[in-house]
Amino acid sequence: EGMFDARAVVNAAGPWAPELNDLVNVSMPLRHNHGPILVFETNENISLPTISLPSKHYFREEGTNRIFAGRQGRHYEDAERLSPDEARSIPESFYLEIEELIRQSIPKLADAPIINEWLGIRTITPDRLPIVGESSVTNFYFACGLSGKGVTLAPAIGNYIAEQLTLTSPEKVDQIS
Numbered sequence: 400e401g402m403f404d405a406r407a408v409v410n411a412a413g414p415w416a417p418e419l420n421d422l423v424n425v426s427m428p429l430r431h432n433h434g435p436i437l438v439f440e441t442n443e444n445i446s447l448p449t450i451s452l453p454s455k456h457y458f459r460e461e462g463t464n465r466i467f468a469g470r471q472g473r474h475y476e477d478a479e480r481l482s483p484d485e486a487r488s489i490p491e492s493f494y495l496e497i498e499e500l501i502r503q504s505i506p507k508l509a510d511a512p513i514i515n516e517w518l519g520i521r522t523i524t525p526d527r528l529p530i531v532g533e534s535s536v537t538n539f540y541f542a543c544g545l546s547g548k549g550v551t552l553a554p555a556i557g558n559y560i561a562e563q564l565t566l567t568s569p570e571k572v573d574q575i576s
Contacts, residue, residue, distance in 0.1 A: 405538075406538060406564075407538040407539070407540060407564050408423075408538065408539050408540070409540045409541075409542055409560055409564075410534075410539070410540065410541050410542065410543050411542040411543060411556075411560075412543065413483075413520075413522060413543070413545075413549060414431060414481070414483035414519075414520040414521070414522050415483050416429055416522050416541075416543035416544065417429045417480055417522070423534075423536050423539050424536075425534050425535065425536055425539065427524075427530055427541065427543070427544065428475075428524055428525050428544075429480075429522050429523070429524060429530075429543065429544050430475055430478035430479055430480055430522075430523055431472075431478055431479065431480060431481040431483075431520045431521065431522055431523065432472025432473045432478045432520075432521050432523055433472055433481075433487070433518055433519070433520060433521075434469060434470075434471075434472055434518070434519040434520070434521050434547055435469060435470055435489045435490075435493050435516075435517075435518045435519075436467055436468070436469040436516065436517055436518075436519070437467070437468045437469070437489075437493075437494070437497055437513050437515075437516045438461070438465055438466070438467055438468075438513065438514050438515040438516065439465065439466045439467075439468065439508055439511040439512065439513055439514070440464055440465050440511060440512060440514045441464045441465075441466070441507075441508070441511045442464070443464065444463045444464055445460065445463070445464055445466065445507065445508075446460065447459070447460045447466060447505070448460075450504070450505075452500065452504075454470075454496070454500075455470050455471040456468070456469070456470045456496065456497070456500055457469055457470070457471070458500075458505060465514075466505075466508060466511070468497045468500075468501075470493065470496075471547070472521050472523065472547070475523055475524065475525045475527075478523055481520055483520050487518050487520075488518060489516055489517075489518045521545075521546060521547040522543060522544050522545065522546070523544065523546045523547070524544040524546060527546040528544075528546070529542070529543065529544050529545045529546070529548075529552060529556065530542075530543055530544040531556050531559060531560070532559075532560075532563065533563065540560055540563060540564070542556050542557070542560050
């Protein structure tokens with residue numbers, strides 16, 4: 400709330416990145432897709448490798464007795480700009496898809512209850528690579544469009560942006576993947 404003087408601004412606003420870019424009149428190829436996740440809990444320890452299916456659904460272990468079930472979002476061409484502030488819920492069809500995939504592929508999870516769920520918004524780019532670095536607006540930097548890899552890439556991108564802001568000759572990076 401209010402105004403603050405700053406030497407630089409870094410757009411690391413996740414799904415709100417396009418809105419922040421609009422405020423400074425910078426255009427970047429950012430769109431959104433949904434990232435639904437269901438969290439199952441078992442009564443016993445379960446060891447499950449990360450499973451990625453051709454349908455873009457995935458299952459992955461979380462701790463010793465929890466499994467995340469999710470789906471990658473639409474491709475950039477099919478994605479759109481969404482409002483991160485709007486309420487949203489996981490569509491019924493996703494629950495049915497996951498139920499069928501469990502029945503077919505991971506019957507051990509058939510009786511596991513869903514203990515948590517959410518529907519996030521991913522900010523994606525055409526090549527699914529983040530947009531990182533200085534913009535055409537003086538002292539406005541990008542650290543956005545992480546395409547669902549924000550938690551994984553944030554430490555490296557944070558270090559890189561810190562170098563950009565503090566070093567006189569920062570290292571140049573053509574691509575982070």
